[in-house]
Amino acid sequence: MSTTPTLTGAEIVIKALRDQGVDTIFGYPGGAVLPIYDALFKQNHIRHILVRHEQAAVHAAEGYARSSGKVGVVLVTSGPGATNAVTGLVDALMDSIPIVCLTGQVPTHLIGNDAFQECDTTGITRPATKHNYLVKDVNQLARTLHEGFYVAKNGRPGPVVIDIPKDIQFAEGTYKAPAECQPKSYRPQVRPDLNKVEEAVELIANAKRPIFYVGGGVINSGPIASRLLTQFVRMTGYPCTATLMGLGAYPASDKQFLGMLGMHGTYEANLAMHGCDVMINIGARFDDRVTGKLSEFSPGSRKIHVDIDPSSINKNVRVDVPIVGDAAHVLEDMIRVWKARAKRADQKALAEWWKQIEFWRARDCLRYEKTDKVIKPQFALERLRAAIAGRDDVFISTEVGQHQMWAAQFIPFEKPNRWLTSGGLGTMGYGLPAAIGAQIANPDALCIDVAGEASILMNIQEMSTALQYRLPVKVFILNNQWMGMVRQWQQLLHGERYSESYSEALPDFVKLADAFGGVGLRATKTSEVDDVIKEMIAIERPVIVDMCVDQKENCFPMIPGGKAHNEMLLGPDEKLEEATPEEGMVLV
Amino acid sequence: MPPVEPIERHTISVLVDNEPGVLARVIGLFSGRGYNIESLTVAEVNPEQALSRITIVTSGTPMIIEQIKAQLDRLVPVHRVRDLTMEGPFIEREMALVKVAGTGEKRVEALRIADIFKARVVDATIESFVFEITGTADDLTRFIELMKQLGLVDISRAGAVAMSRGTGGL
Structure with missing residues (x-):
């Protein structure tokens, strides 16, 4: 037995983290985790990144995890430390990001006593995590930690909380290595049922109007899944669209790629989804932002759904061929069966289908008014795109709102793990800490948070973290002085009553950057945009760019709430057919 | 409107680790996702392996019932989920x-x-x-x-x- 009976709980934590291959954790100290911080102090293997708010610790760990493929690790104290982390945990749950969050807890004998900085962490985080644990026996600590990592990264990834009372951190107990701790239950299926794969391949080969619809599951499966997907899509010659979370799974520059689908997706992607006869969903979950009105979602298609989580299948949309398994395994099997049976797409039907798609594509749905009078947000992003073109080392995170959708529309991703955004939960304040996490994982990369002026203020304190660790993250604010997406909905659906959506009393972002010790840059004219972007990239320090953009610009195309894919609004000249349809208004 | 699916009553047996919080996880799943519980019973059935058996009577459309089972099955302390109503006489x-x-x-x-x-x-x-x-x-x-x-x-x-x-x- 490789056990030493002399380790304290805190030492067990450090040893378990090392054995799990952890080299970086994001955290914030407090009374109930002091023993673990003491153990951290005495070693040099694990680097601790001190954030300025526990929510940001989780988002940074998400950015780290998403950009590196590793598990993100968080260490926070009891009570407010844990409750502050909850938003980050739910964010990771919704977007399937592997996180292990260690929380301190008051000593075992005080649990339930309303002790100082006590909260029912496992109770609060139960629906916020994939799984959570309260460790009441130091001899179970190592096993629990290893199982926590196993649960976080296997199956559909997600956040795991391990709540460790302070007395357990001091207590002495035995350590167990990962190999000695096999999980008792939870064995997700990764290899698909081959019969289903064969059925799917038949359906795919006989399609007349097919489309691949791919999501974050392909990215979570690892870079191999993206390679296999690209290979398979090219073998078939079929069109491919991606969800917000799936951007980068298929190279954006490829002519078979139709762009993002959904509420602010491209015209060609949404109409192809609406009109297809076979839909091949790989690692996406028929989110309401993607389907629009469910009863009119892709009415004429037979649907194949590949997902590692059986509960995602037949949840919103009934599918014809459900396949439970990991995207890479399934794609590997699909390619093998396709080759073995010498399948070939129906070239005549496919040519017709592409002709139709090219017709939709010719609408150029992302076009916007070109003008010198004001910086259009799309123009600013197009210039950013030009400045980073050809670089392989660019990571883009976003906050939430119009800027997020424009970034998804205008910045192309050729590879997975380069795009970090809060899709499911839609957490304003995600982008800056996520960029910090990505920069920690990729020290030499260019990490840019495309932000809005409202979102960025939700975690602006993390500029201090960026400064402390000399992280040259760039905050690229599209400043329109409005909570743009709120304003857009109020304009389109609430009779232009702009209730509380104006960003009043904004700070001077240039001075703010300066106050934090970073560099602030501003562009107010189109002629300044390129220079500001160039300078931003050249400066090897944290930068905030205040890009003063058109205040009135709306994000199009748009499928209004409660509408179907073929009822898109393409631009400001198109009006909703019925003013404020009640059915759509109640949807979010 | 799509045809309205009938509401069915199903009895589901679930084998779980007998550990603190496991019942809260199951009940939280039902309340959090808006599923019905007509009745729920739980007791330890295997003390050596610390396993409890939960019997849940629930109702919903076939799609909801399928969801309930899939959601139960992905809880970490859940070992087995069986839909007795689906699987034959019981x-x-x-x-x-x-x-x-x-x-x-x-x-x-x-x-x-x-x-x-x-x-x-x-x-x-x-x-x-x-x-x-x-x-x-x-x-x-x-x-x-x-x-x-x-x-x-x-x-x-x-x-x-x-x-x-x-x-x-x-």
């Missing part, structure tokens, strides 16, 4: 304690009906009985309805326990 029983107070003819009648329903007298005073009755949910409901007219004072009713017929186990 036995489902409930138990209740029913207190009836009264004298004279009503008291005699209560005792006679209890006999028909094979309810046992587990407590008696000069003016009251406590009956223990086991049977299907319908049996219990009918018995309780009758007792309402005969001096019903108190009911304590356990949820369903269930098991498949034949040789197979959970």
Whole structure:
């Protein structure tokens, strides 16, 4: 037995983290985790990144995890430390990001006593995590930690909380290595049922109007899944669209790629989804932002759904061929069966289908008014795109709102793990800490948070973290002085009553950057945009760019709430057919 | 509008680790996702391996029932999920304690009906009985309805326990 009976709980934590291959954790100290911080102090293997708010610790760990493929690790104290982390945990749950969050807890004998900085962490985080644990026996600590990592990264990834009372951190107990701790239950299926794969391949080969619809599951499966997907899509010659979370799974520059689908997706992607006869969903979950009105979602298609989580299948949309398994395994099997049976797409039907798609594509749905009078947000992003073109080392995170959708529309991703955004939960304040996490994982990369002026203020304190660790993250604010997406909905659906959506009393972002010790840059004219972007990239320090953009610009195309894919609004000249349809208004 | 799917009643057996919070996870799943619980019972069935068996009676459209099972199955402490209603013939029983107070003819009648329903007298005073009755949910409901007219004072009713017929186990 490789056990030493002399380790304290805190030492067990450090040893378990090392054995799990952890080299970086994001955290914030407090009374109930002091023993673990003491153990951290005495070693040099694990680097601790001190954030300025526990929510940001989780988002940074998400950015780290998403950009590196590793598990993100968080260490926070009891009570407010844990409750502050909850938003980050739910964010990771919704977007399937592997996180292990260690929380301190008051000593075992005080649990339930309303002790100082006590909260029912496992109770609060139960629906916020994939799984959570309260460790009441130091001899179970190592096993629990290893199982926590196993649960976080296997199956559909997600956040795991391990709540460790302070007395357990001091207590002495035995350590167990990962190999000695096999999980008792939870064995997700990764290899698909081959019969289903064969059925799917038949359906795919006989399609007349097919489309691949791919999501974050392909990215979570690892870079191999993206390679296999690209290979398979090219073998078939079929069109491919991606969800917000799936951007980068298929190279954006490829002519078979139709762009993002959904509420602010491209015209060609949404109409192809609406009109297809076979839909091949790989690692996406028929989110309401993607389907629009469910009863009119892709009415004429037979649907194949590949997902590692059986509960995602037949949840919103009934599918014809459900396949439970990991995207890479399934794609590997699909390619093998396709080759073995010498399948070939129906070239005549496919040519017709592409002709139709090219017709939709010719609408150029992302076009916007070109003008010198004001910086259009799309123009600013197009210039950013030009400045980073050809670089392989660019990571883009976003906050939430119009800027997020424009970034998804205008910045192309050729590879997975380069795009970090809060899709499911839609957490304003995600982008800056996520960029910090990505920069920690990729020290030499260019990490840019495309932000809005409202979102960025939700975690602006993390500029201090960026400064402390000399992280040259760039905050690229599209400043329109409005909570743009709120304003857009109020304009389109609430009779232009702009209730509380104006960003009043904004700070001077240039001075703010300066106050934090970073560099602030501003562009107010189109002629300044390129220079500001160039300078931003050249400066090897944290930068905030205040890009003063058109205040009135709306994000199009748009499928209004409660509408179907073929009822898109393409631009400001198109009006909703019925003013404020009640059915759509109640949807979010 | 798509055709409205019928609401079905299903009895589901779940084998779980007997650990703190496991029931909260199951119940939280139902409340958090808006599923119905008609009844839920739980007790440890395998002390050596610390396994408990939960019997849940729920109702919903076939799609919802499928969701419930998939959601239960992905909880980490859940070992097995079986839909007894789907998988063939099964036995489902409930138990209740029913207190009836009264004298004279009503008291005699209560005792006679209890006999028909094979309810046992587990407590008696000069003016009251406590009956223990086991049977299907319908049996219990009918018995309780009758007792309402005969001096019903108190009911304590356990949820369903269930098991498949034949040789197979959970």
